Amino acid sequence: MHEVSIARNIIEIVNSYLPATNNVSVKSVKVKVGAFTSILPDALRFGYEVLTCGTNLQDSILDILEVSLKVKCNICGSISGGEPSFLYCHSCGSHDVEIIEGTELNVSEIEIFN
Numbered sequence: 001m002h003e004v005s006i007a008r009n010i011i012e013i014v015n016s017y018l019p020a021t022n023n024v025s026v027k028s029v030k031v032k033v034g035a036f037t038s039i040l041p042d043a044l045r046f047g048y049e050v051l052t053c054g055t056n057l058q059d060s061i062l063d064i065l066e067v068s069l070k071v072k073c074n075i076c077g078s079i080s081g082g083e084p085s086f087l088y089c090h091s092c093g094s095h096d097v098e099i100i101e102g103t104e105l106n107v108s109e110i111e112i113f114n
């Protein structure tokens, strides 16, 4: 499953930001997931839970912020929303558009217990 390897990457990123002392408990991890990544948030959350079980990240919450898709028209410059399978400018109808939001997949915040 695609999401399990992504969950593994997220865990590696989180661990790389934690201080070297082992006493840190992570409360929550916020990730931004763009609509264009076709990642299923539920599957990602499940993969994260399975992989963190019994580790330093057990019981931390994976907080997923879904970022919707936005495109910018190369003809008229308008910005429109869209579906990953159907990209066009809502103002002039052009298909010459560039994706400006919705492809991200990143860890935006790590909250730890004091």
Ligand SMILES: [Zn+2]
Binding pocket: 073, 074, 075, 076, 077, 078, 089, 090, 091, 092, 093, 094
């Ligand atoms: Zn346009």
